[in-house]
Amino acid sequence: MSYPVPNSLSPSRVGAFTSCPMAFRFSSIERLPEPPSVAATKGSLVHRALELLYTYPTSERTEGSARVALDQAETEYRSDPEFTLLFLDSAADRAFFDDAWTLVQSYFRMEDPTTVRDIGLELRLEAPVAGLTLRGIIDRLDLDDQGGLVVNDYKTGRAPSPQYQQKSLSGVHFYSFLCESVLGRTPVSIRLLYLRGGDIITATPTEQSVRFITTRATAVWKAIEKACVTGEFRPNQGPLCNSCSFRAWCPAFGGDPARAAIEAPLALARLGAGE
Numbered sequence: 001m002s003y004p005v006p007n008s009l010s011p012s013r014v015g016a017f018t019s020c021p022m023a024f025r026f027s028s029i030e031r032l033p034e035p036p037s038v039a040a041t042k043g044s045l046v047h048r049a050l051e052l053l054y055t056y057p058t059s060e061r062t063e064g065s066a067r068v069a070l071d072q073a074e075t076e077y078r079s080d081p082e083f084t085l086l087f088l089d090s091a092a093d094r095a096f097f098d099d100a101w102t103l104v105q106s107y108f109r110m111e112d113p114t115t116v117r118d119i120g121l122e123l124r125l126e127a128p129v130a131g132l133t134l135r136g137i138i139d140r141l142d143l144d145d146q147g148g149l150v151v152n153d154y155k156t157g158r159a160p161s162p163q164y165q166q167k168s169l170s171g172v173h174f175y176s177f178l179c180e181s182v183l184g185r186t187p188v189s190i191r192l193l194y195l196r197g198g199d200i201i202t203a204t205p206t207e208q209s210v211r212f213i214t215t216r217a218t219a220v221w222k223a224i225e226k227a228c229v230t231g232e233f234r235p236n237q238g239p240l241c242n243s244c245s246f247r248a249w250c251p252a253f254g255g256d257p258a259r260a261a262i263e264a265p266l267a268l269a270r271l272g273a274g275e
Contacts, residue, residue, distance in 0.1 A: 148188030
């Protein structure tokens with residue numbers, strides 16, 4: 001069985017395919033629904049709160065404003081299936097939002113938002129490469145003291161160990177390519193802000209690193225194209241299998257991938273009905 005070949009790629013989709021082609025098929029090709037997770041929903045909530053914080057005038061970006069921003073984000077998420085389908089009890093609910101506030105407070109220990117010269121929030125960029133569209137969303141784009149571009153990416157988990165830091169930076173190098181293609185300027189630095197531990201990982205893009213992004217993305221897209229034509233999306237077993245939403249249909253665990261298109265939406269519908 002063949003599948004339609006996607007005509008665009010984002011950093012998350014590149015990472016998803018290289019991590020597990022089978023899970024990529026379920027989520028990005030068949031677009032099967034997945035139940036939300038506490039970590040992902042909390043990450044989205046904190047990102048939204050920080051986005052709202054940066055809509056305040058520079059001098060008003062205080063912890064007090066951040067508290068208001070988080071409260072606004074909480075109101076937005078209270079009715080969102082991404083949150084409601086978590087089915088948190090009262091204790092877990094309070095712990096969820098308390099921890100989100102802890103992460104927002106951690107941000108203020110990492111940098112002073114009243115000194116930041118932001119020029120873009122949740123900035124969507126896309127650029128064509130050999131018949132393929134590369135796209136991404138930059139959490140925050142700043143200007144440094146010399147007017148250079150700085151890409152910032154918020155992370156609500158802990159920073160990776162040194163041997164895995166380069167892999168973590170691959171996504172923001174992707175954004176460096178988009179800045180160069182769309183804005184005509186390569187960022188002077190890319191930063192990952194890990195709110196859980198207060199760590200900041202910074203890298204400087206180079207012509208080689210930017211060029212590598214197009215080479216890698218094109219290679220991954222060709223592999224995706226081949227998998228779509230042949231229908232062969234191989235599972236890649238690893239630590240993430242334990243939390244994979246599609247494990248029940250994965251052949252690596254005795255599942256039938258052909259049944260996922262029918263059963264995954266039904267499973268989510270039952271979840272929504274509280275069954």
